[in-house]
Amino acid sequence: MKDILGNFKFLAIETENQIKLTYGLLSDFNLEVLEKIGAKDDYIDNLKTTIENACFSRIATLKPSINQEIINRIRAVHIICVNLERIADFCVNITRQTRYLTSNAFLQQYDYKTMFTIIQKSLSSITRVYDDNDLTGALHICKAEFELDRMWEENFKILLEDLKQGEGVTDLITTIFIFRYLERIGDSILNIGEALLFGIIGDRIKIRQFEALEKTLSESGFDGTLNDIDFASIWGSRSGCRISKVSRKKPSGFKAQGIFKEGGIKKIKKEHENICYWESLFPGLAPRVFGYYEKYETASMLVEFLSGCTLDQIILTEDAEVVSNVIFILEHTIIEIWEKTRNEMTLKTDCMKQLSARLGAIKRVHPEFFRPSFNINTFTVCATENLISRCQKIEESLLAPFSVFIHGDFNTNNIVYNHEEQKINYIDLYRSRQGDYVQDASVFLVSNFRMPVFDPDFRERLNRTTLFFFSTFKRFAAELNDTTFEVRMALALARSFFTSTRFELQYEFAKNMCSRAHFLMERVIAHEGKPWETFSVPPAILLY
Structure with missing residues (x-):
């Protein structure tokens, strides 16, 4: 040296x-x-x-x-x-x-x-x-x-x-x-x-992020200097935001740990507003905001660091009793949120539009997943993009009978469980809005499926969890007479399966998700002209 x-x-x-x-x-x-x-x-x-x-x-x-x-x-x-x-x-x-x-x-x-x-x-x-x-x-x-x-x-x-x-x-x-x-x-x-x-x-940090951290800590009431802070990057999100954990080098009990998020003002400001709204609806469900700061085109905030584990970690690492407990609490939390925030006005859904917006990103990673149109004797197999276009037209005629306040990015790693406090928390709330509960339900189900875990015992855990929540979602739909639940779920699952391939480089696993997306879209098109209340999603499509 x-x-x-x-x-x-x-x-x-x-x-x-x-x-x-x-x-x-x-x-x-x-x-x-x-x-x-x-x-x-x-x-x-x-x-x-x-x-x-x-x-x-x-x-x-x-x-x-x-x-x-x-x-x-x-x-x-x-x-x-x-x-x-x-x-x-x-x-x-x-x-x-x-x-x-x-x-x-x-x-x-x-x-x-x-x-x-x-x-x-x-x-x-x-x-x-x-x-x-x-x-x-x-x-x-x-x-x-x-x-x-x-x-x-x-x-x-x-x-x-x-x-x-x-x-x-x-x-x-x-x-x-x-x-x-x-x-x-x-x-x-x-x-x-x-x-x-x-x-x-x-840790690598840019000067604008450092200044934002300094200002945000000041807004939070932090009375030390930056020399008193430990700063550790957690991840950079796909949206370009910087997310890091900050804590006092000598914990004092006052906001000793927090999550610092910095990025474009549109995203950070929206997430700040959503966290505040969640707090007004369900106090304690979202992390507390300690400080928020805007400058020019960027914003930053310091939010509570939630102790506990994300749902995916729990399912794969904890014993059966803990897993059973978290599933029970999460089920009741989800249903309570949906029931309390339900608005009886009908709502157009846009799963196929969301998929269309991400086709470029999918093509950059897996261009071979886009099949052309071809014939098998007298039967024509629809090209991928034509399949999506036809499903989008079908979706335009399907209305969700009501809306709820959804998480918007309801992946299992955005759900935190504290076993000691028996408490569920939601994180990463930028996309929260009033929407179709099928959006959150489908993202949740596919986030379980797409975990690249292939050990039979662990996979069985994931499959059991997925089937349990699929049944829960179906029961909720039936109780509220949501007759188009399953066709909307099919389109939403197709979107989530297909878009998930852009983050998966293990070819066979990505191809499997792509095939499931095609199967679901083809199943919807084949049912066109029949009563949608008779359509069904085969549960096996969610199992690996």
Whole structure:
């Protein structure tokens, strides 16, 4: 590690010196300086390669379970060094532009010097911030990019106005390129700052996400500093949101753990509104919101971290008594929600429309799942997309007799059970709305089916759970005289089976789900013209 850090500091010094030399060249056009910059570039490239090889070799000897902090620090060095070498390359690019300037005096009309001052200040602090684990210093380095962006935009507007005059066009275009390279140096400085944050807190986080966390914690009433926080990424959602767990390094009992979510304002704001609405309907069902913050096109919130396990974990890992208990509580929770939020107005469903919207994503993963139309003697087999189109027309004539407030993404991993408190919680509530209960029911059933678990004993557990809830849903429909329940369920299951294939790379399993989707759609089309109340979904379609 000592050799890595030694070379890292040499690289930082050499890169900073390239910035100084480049600034000097632009100030007085000294050709000797131009040669020095070019000569140093190869040395910097080689030094970066040496550090890179040493980082990879060192990481290969470490066990993540024991040495994760050291590994994170080495990874941070690697990212920083890649960007230092990139900055040095930008210096060379800037020097090459000077040959197109007609005079040194022309460039002096524009404020490039302040940008160099910001760059040099940031570079000079990198090794100190790394050595001291200086969180504030890392944030200052990140924020330098914002100032460099602002100066690039200001100078670019001035240069565009000057171009309109039609004089000194070559000089003006060259100057634009020089400022653009300075702005790109700012991008690399931001990468360095975020790498320093990673080395300090142990998780990759962008500066806007860090600022959002800071503001959201403040909104929650948190009275410590960010140095008091442990931050651990949980996952990045498919919608692009960042989801992480935050906690005090020394738990105090006050909101000691929470889930931090940051992303586009539309999604986070909607989820915040939905959580609040769920709380008004069923207090305690959704996690509490500790803090919420909006800025420009993004938003963030800190919500309660719910202790317990997700339903899929329980079904596969707990004993029969616990599984039986959670199924009993979940059944009563679902029925209570549906009964309490039922609205007697009829509702159009759109499962086939949802499927159509996801066909592109499915094709990118499994293009072979889309069959063309073909004939078997006098019988014509419908092409996949024609099958979906025909089912969509059928669905337009089917109305759900009532609506309920649905979860909207009712997968088993969005249901949390706390055995000690005998309590069910719903999470990930962005898509909650008034809708057809068949939407939630079908997603729930297929989320059980699509678990890539093939051990016979575990599969039997999943099958029993699926059949139990399918019977529960059928009974609920019968009690409310929902005569089109099964045909709507067939279309909803077809949608869920088919769309699930885009997340499954195990070909045979994905193909199995695709075949079930086709079977259900064909079964619906074959029943067209007959009373829909006589249609049935064969339970075996849900078993694997």
